[in-house]
Amino acid sequence: MRIVVFKLAHGVWRRHGEAASAAALYSVYHGLYTEAVVSSASSAVALAEVGQFKEAVQYVQRAAKALYEAAKEAFERVKVAVQRLVELFVEAVTRVLARIDEHRAYLFLMTAVAVGVIALSVALNLWGLIELGKLAYAAALTPFVPAGVKEYPREEVFNMLKAPDPYEKFKKIAREANAGRVKLAEPWESLRMLILPKQSEEEKLMSGRSAVYSKYREDENHKRALLYATLALEEAFGVYRTALKEVAEGLREAVEKRGEVGEEPFKRVMYVVDLGRLRQLAEEDSKTFENASKILREKLNEYAVKYNLRDLLDVEEDKARRLAEADKAEFPNFSGVNFGVKALAALIAYREYALGRGGTFGTAAGYWLEVGGSAWLLYYAPITAYRKATEARAEKPSAVEEMTKAKAERPAAVEEMVAEALRRLFLKPGADHYIDFIKELKGGGKLALTLENEAESSYMFKLYKLEEGGKLKELDIKLWISKVGEGEEASITYYLVFKVKRWLGFFEQRLEVAMKAAEELRGRLPVKDFFSYMAGWPASDVSIIRRRNKTVLKMTTSYLWQLAETHALFGWSVVGLRMSLTLEGPKLQIVVEAPHKNLDEAIKRSA
Incomplete structure (x- = not known):
């Protein structure tokens, strides 16, 4: 393990020019640089492997700071801040974990965000590189893979499956994997298990009362359709998830905390909102989601027609939307839906999950898509996908939960919730019906909000127009943000509440x-x-x-x-x-x- 960590951490360091010269200088004079990285990364990996993500992050942070203090003069000479050093340590550990257990790597990285060690944007950029297989140090990782075994990262398999007959091509790759000659990334490894399982894996799939897998053994079209639905969903999800990262960054920039206004004891925290920026983000998000859902529908239709799989891949949009919005008690009504319906429902539900609305199917879609389990999301009945997702989160408490909890304790979470609430003013089709109101609200382009009331699960703000010279004009509108439900199924609702006497005439x-x-x-x-x-x-x-x-x-x-x-x-x-x-x-x-x-x-x- 220490050899692996050494190669990986050293490779990470060499790729970052800003730290390389400092590291070299430190290692020349003290001979401790490499040992510090290897020791801390090895210990952090060991903690993460047993689920102690918070402790692993804290260990890495302390090690990075200790190294910085020990060679402060060298690092300052090349203008490397201690925060950059911390980020590099976190990156090294994440990359090691990603080669062992991608799910644990993601949880470790999100825990680092949750406790404030690195920024979410840094984490998302790093995870994007890992997901796409764009690892510059890949050539140095041979200790992870037995000699003679070829690794197929996610994107390489994805490109290979653009062959004239993707199903036959995948079966060929799966046979190589079963023979131990290749190693597959997710979701392809899960697909291999479902399409061409080893004997022991098939016995496991066939165990249980329902034996869901029996229809896959009896009718290969189910396997074929599962592959094509996974391909379509992965392509659409990749397009939309990239856009979500940009939306998340933009939301944080669109709301600014301006301190307190008013006199004691009536002082209120004030936030200023750039509605023009929120409108732009809403338009970009809507356009990207429409594009992603269009890609999904077109791909599913193409595969359905080309391979005569209409009954398994045809999309009923109304049914997909109802599944995306269903609660747990309604899931049995959707136990027989086909792959096409589940794929579109997953994309819709993930959007709502990622942007804070939550939802029961969103919980399942959020978990499986984030851990590379799209094949299992499509394979299982909705109730089973949800149950297994919640069981997995209970067994290995999700860093997403920790991140949500930590962010709720920090002021930044308030800005993000305000931004998300007002961004929704510009989402279609609703925005088209209330153009006159949005125009009235938008005015000069910026709003001010004062926090009037804060409870355990809700916030109430008063809205003002921000006029020239910083003068506030009261709008007689309040913004109410409230958390509904508990745990993974919890969602956030957003309402504008109008003073009837003033706004009844407007409507x-x-x-x-x-x-x-x-x-x-x-x-x-x-x-x-x-x-x-x-x-x-x-x-x-x-x-x-x-x-x-x-x-x-x-x-x-x-x-x-x-x-x-x-x-x-x-x-x-x-x-x-x-x-x-x-x-x-x-x-x-x-x-x-x-x-x-x-x-x-x-x-x-x-x-």
């Missing part, structure tokens, strides 16, 4: 359409006894609540048709306006109330 034209429709509908009802029409609503969307010693009927809706139909029955008054900020853009929600006597009177007339 009046939309509401008038519903009210006029309600008048026409009421006139067309075939009977005077409305109770038969009213009776079902309190069991679904209309709630009965107690307020100030009186009982009222209440409903919240985003649908004008629902507002019109129920207004014709209950005679609503608008008491609240809010806007849900979703991955489909903004959606206006109208909160209405009516006296409970309206229902009582209908019951009396019906008696």
